[in-house]
Amino acid sequence: MPTVLFDIDGTLIHSGGVGQRALLRSFEDLTNKKIQINPLFLAGRTDYFIIYHLLENYLGGYERHKHERLLELYLQYLAEEIAKSPPKVLPGVYEVLNSLRDQGIRLGLLTGNVREGARLKLGDLYSYFSIGFFGDEEEDRNMLALKARSYLEDEFWIVGDTPHDISCARAGGGKCIAVATGHYSRHELAGADYVLNSLEEWFFYWH
Numbered sequence: 001m002p003t004v005l006f007d008i009d010g011t012l013i014h015s016g017g018v019g020q021r022a023l024l025r026s027f028e029d030l031t032n033k034k035i036q037i038n039p040l041f042l043a044g045r046t047d048y049f050i051i052y053h054l055l056e057n058y059l060g061g062y063e064r065h066k067h068e069r070l071l072e073l074y075l076q077y078l079a080e081e082i083a084k085s086p087p088k089v090l091p092g093v094y095e096v097l098n099s100l101r102d103q104g105i106r107l108g109l110l111t112g113n114v115r116e117g118a119r120l121k122l123g124d125l126y127s128y129f130s131i132g133f134f135g136d137e138e139e140d141r142n143m144l145a146l147k148a149r150s151y152l153e154d155e156f157w158i159v160g161d162t163p164h165d166i167s168c169a170r171a172g173g174g175k176c177i178a179v180a181t182g183h184y185s186r187h188e189l190a191g192a193d194y195v196l197n198s199l200e201e202w203f204f205y206w207h
């Protein structure tokens with residue numbers, strides 16, 4: 001049986017920028033500075049990568065204690081931002097997850113979010129997934145797929161909304177279904193095995 005590993009933001013949910021707002025609030029607390037971050041810089045990246053670059057570029061260099069403090073603030077603000085405006089589950093998500101679960105397919109997450117951030121963003125959806133590869137400790141998303149490869153015995157599929165998800169699947173020897181529900185168009189996702197306008201089209205391809 002294959003395993004299907006889902007990305008979160010832009011794939012399962014639209015979070016309406018809660019992660020970005022939480023990150024900027026945490027950053028401001030630590031530095032008293034306001035910065036802008038291009039959402040395309042964040043999309044498909046691991047939280048570790050993002051934190052590393054913020055510390056290197058704005059906080060005098062990477063240090064573990066700064067990382068932990070920024071992450072602690074981020075998770076606190078993320079919970080607040082989600083309470084104010086809960087993420088929206090994207091069309092077709094429940095139908096796809098229920099169908100795969102009924103087929104006995106193992107469902108997992110492969111996401112740049114830290115595990116706790118994933119849990120907060122997904123809410124009830126989190127319980128569908130029995131395994132996860134998260135962005136807590138890996139700067140490079142592709143490493144998550146290599147971990148998946150070494151952990152999973154059978155083939156795996158990665159479902160995501162960015163070119164990073166596609167290269168991640170390739171790096172780990174997995175297949176990729178891309179969905180154009182994030183920042184990228186179908187055209188930009190053409191390197192995937194299948195490209196869907198949204199998960200509502202899943203059943204055209206997967207039986």
Ligand SMILES: [Mg+2]
Pocket residue numbers: 007008009010011043044160161162182
């Ligand atoms: Mg995504």
